[in-house]
Amino acid sequence: xxxxxxxxxxxxxxxxxxxxxxxxxxxxxxxxxxxxxxxxxxxxxxxxxxxxxxxxxxxxxxxxxxxxxxxxxxxxxxxxxxxxxxxxxxxxxxxxxxxxxxxxxxxxxxxxxxxxxxxxxxxxxxxxxxxxxxxxxxxxxxxxxxxxxxxxxxxxxxxxxxxxxxxxxxxxxxxxxxxxxxxxxxxxxxxxxxxxxxxxxxxxxxxxxxxxxxxxxxxxxxxxxxxxxxxxxxxxxxxxxxxxxxxxxxxxxxxxxxxxxxxxxxxxxxxxxxxxxxxxxxxxxxxxxxxxxxxxxxxxxxxxxxxxxxxxxxxxxxxxxxxxxxxxxxxxxxx
Amino acid sequence: xxxxxxxxxxxxxxxxxxxxxxxxxxxxxxxxxxxxxxxxxxxxxxxxxxxxxxxxxxxxxxxxxxxxxxxxxxxxxxxxxxxxxxxxxxxxxxxxxxxxxxxxxxxxxxxxxxxxxxxxxxxxxxxxxxxxxxxxxxxxxxxxxxxxxxxxxxxxxxxxxxxxxxxxxxxxxxxxxxxxxxxxxxxxxxxxxxxxxxxxxxxxxxxxxxxxxxxxxxxxxxxxxxxxxxxxxxxxxxxxxxxxxxxxxxxxxxxxxxxxxxxxxxxxxxxxxxxxxxxxxxxxxxxxxxxxxxxxxxxxxxxxxxxxxxxxxxxxxxxxxxxxxxxxxxxxxxx
DNA sequence: CTGAAAGCGCTAACAA
DNA sequence: TTGTTAGCGCTTTCAG
Numbered sequence: 001x002x003x004x005x006x007x008x009x010x011x012x013x014x015x016x017x018x019x020x021x022x023x024x025x026x027x028x029x030x031x032x033x034x035x036x037x038x039x040x041x042x043x044x045x046x047x048x049x050x051x052x053x054x055x056x057x058x059x060x061x062x063x064x065x066x067x068x069x070x071x072x073x074x075x076x077x078x079x080x081x082x083x084x085x086x087x088x089x090x091x092x093x094x095x096x097x098x099x100x101x102x103x104x105x106x107x108x109x110x111x112x113x114x115x116x117x118x119x120x121x122x123x124x125x126x127x128x129x130x131x132x133x134x135x136x137x138x139x140x141x142x143x144x145x146x147x148x149x150x151x152x153x154x155x156x157x158x159x160x161x162x163x164x165x166x167x168x169x170x171x172x173x174x175x176x177x178x179x180x181x182x183x184x185x186x187x188x189x190x191x192x193x194x195x196x197x198x199x200x201x202x203x204x205x206x207x208x209x210x211x212x213x214x215x216x217x218x219x220x221x222x223x224x225x226x227x228x229x230x231x232x233x234x235x236x237x238x239x240x241x242x243x244x245x246x247x248x249x250x251x252x253x254x255x256x257x258x259x260x261x262x263x264x265x266x267x268x269x270x271x272x273x274x275x276x277x278x279x280x281x282x283x284x285x286x287x288x289x290x291x292x293x294x295x296x297x298x299x300x301x302x303x304x305x306x307x308x309x310x311x312x313x314x315x316x317x318x319x320x321x322x323x324x325x326x327x328x329x330x331x332x333x334x335x
Numbered sequence: 336x337x338x339x340x341x342x343x344x345x346x347x348x349x350x351x352x353x354x355x356x357x358x359x360x361x362x363x364x365x366x367x368x369x370x371x372x373x374x375x376x377x378x379x380x381x382x383x384x385x386x387x388x389x390x391x392x393x394x395x396x397x398x399x400x401x402x403x404x405x406x407x408x409x410x411x412x413x414x415x416x417x418x419x420x421x422x423x424x425x426x427x428x429x430x431x432x433x434x435x436x437x438x439x440x441x442x443x444x445x446x447x448x449x450x451x452x453x454x455x456x457x458x459x460x461x462x463x464x465x466x467x468x469x470x471x472x473x474x475x476x477x478x479x480x481x482x483x484x485x486x487x488x489x490x491x492x493x494x495x496x497x498x499x500x501x502x503x504x505x506x507x508x509x510x511x512x513x514x515x516x517x518x519x520x521x522x523x524x525x526x527x528x529x530x531x532x533x534x535x536x537x538x539x540x541x542x543x544x545x546x547x548x549x550x551x552x553x554x555x556x557x558x559x560x561x562x563x564x565x566x567x568x569x570x571x572x573x574x575x576x577x578x579x580x581x582x583x584x585x586x587x588x589x590x591x592x593x594x595x596x597x598x599x600x601x602x603x604x605x606x607x608x609x610x611x612x613x614x615x616x617x618x619x620x621x622x623x624x625x626x627x628x629x630x631x632x633x634x635x636x637x638x639x640x641x642x643x644x645x646x647x648x649x650x651x652x653x654x655x656x657x658x659x660x661x662x663x664x665x666x667x668x669x670x
Numbered sequence: 671c672t673g674a675a676a677g678c679g680c681t682a683a684c685a686a
Numbered sequence: 687t688t689g690t691t692a693g694c695g696c697t698t699t700c701a702g
Binding site: 046049051053055061071081093095098099114117221222250257276280281 | 338381383384385386387388390391396405406407409412415416419423428430431433434440443446447449450451452556557585589592611615616617
């Protein structure tokens, strides 16, 4: 029941605490024999070094913060897994800070950096106009994942959203679509902006202006239904829809169904992220997949390096991939 | 950039560290004048008490562990929110331990209790035959939420799964169904067992033996499709399906679609949990809702009480509610 | 190779 | 009302 300390171990092994410490940390020379004694004392007492004493002494918490807008969207699950595995491999623990939108919570989480409970942070929710991230980055090791703020000097890992969006737009053109809709979002994420820019740029070259509608900040299913609905109710209704997230794309399919439109026969729908949902429902979604786990890994590696003082801000871009499935098809020829 | 300590503040304010400590912790008497001096010194130096020193001294970490099987299932999101809000209100932080299934991770998380990084744990993933939970409970404050292990002496908060399942079964009978299927799971959760027992008990009284099939441990959508499919392929095919989770119910609907069966006209499907999905797709799911946020609150309150030494193991049951929507209907009369 | 001892930042007796 | 001081558990010089 009572947890044992380093001095308990020292007493049990008949050595000094310094020696025990040396054994635990594998630094300093210790004879085979004493090491053996110490190890068995440790086993016997089920000793675990108390982290507070260690942290106090070493001046590090071995704890990382991970800011994530929400945790329900499966998109984040793999990123988080990548971060956590990498952290653990470097002997760091991670603390998930969910719902960065709520100001109070955010502030409280950030305090953890100030009072020494955490050594650095990964932000997965950096808005373009974020003040919080630059402020934190000025004082502590910080890395951004997926999204990043306007201050380019702060490290970030993401895919190249712009060229991914260009690929999607080109694909839609290649299917013969000319009336193309874009379902974006009102949030201030850089991915939102870049996907829109990429899409517009390609279509502009083909002299096409996309019809645009915007879902809520949180990519909610229902706001996807609404936004796509706006587009589908126009008389110059699009024959293809590029949605900046899979959840939105699922909403778009629902909006189509409600209007008696078949996907993909009457309407092509393309999503983004390739979350689990994408294959769960009919038709399975054509979408862009991101290397989420690797993104988490890369972000965490960058952070650890920064904590070790080995490097400052960097940008890393990871490869994406278009996944062709059932929700997209060649434009039906008017008969 | 350099973080200031309590002695910096003391020096700045021209008082002793003890006085500063008194001001911070609002204990011990301090004159208005000195308090003022100390406070302005704190502001000036942007001082935050270092948590390591404090924890080391007080012998508490003010950190709680939350073990959750996964984080993608929206069922957990609200429970977690309830736990976190309650924890924060009591000046505790929480650390999410995701994926208790992976043995290694679990062990590493449990170490946090031993080495003093956490003061207690909420388990949302206690299997009936869990060894880990009783072991942890023997040494540390522990509470279980939703699920609980066979050792009844360990605190837990949940709904009364058995009577909820009875209600569902009675509802199905009241709709005129006589061929009733049960889609369970191969996991070892007590909720799984109790829902099955409740269903069987009611049907037995009506001299009906449910047709049963079992999805994977993780309630995955695809395993729901498979399990429900088994039942629907029988020649004595059920006209109603009770699924122990909403995701499974969604899978059942998909299986029905694949066989050209309409829900609810040809097949009634009832889920469990009332997650967000339940209303996202057509038909909207008839299901049983759980007071998730409150469940999280209650579990955390119990844990905090236990940490304070105010109470040992208790069981708390929260009310559930059947939600009638579009996926259930009176049995079609054979014509 | 091993031990003694200082000190990380903080709180809580105990003195004054 | 305030200050002095011991000590929480640990690491790390510095001696031996």
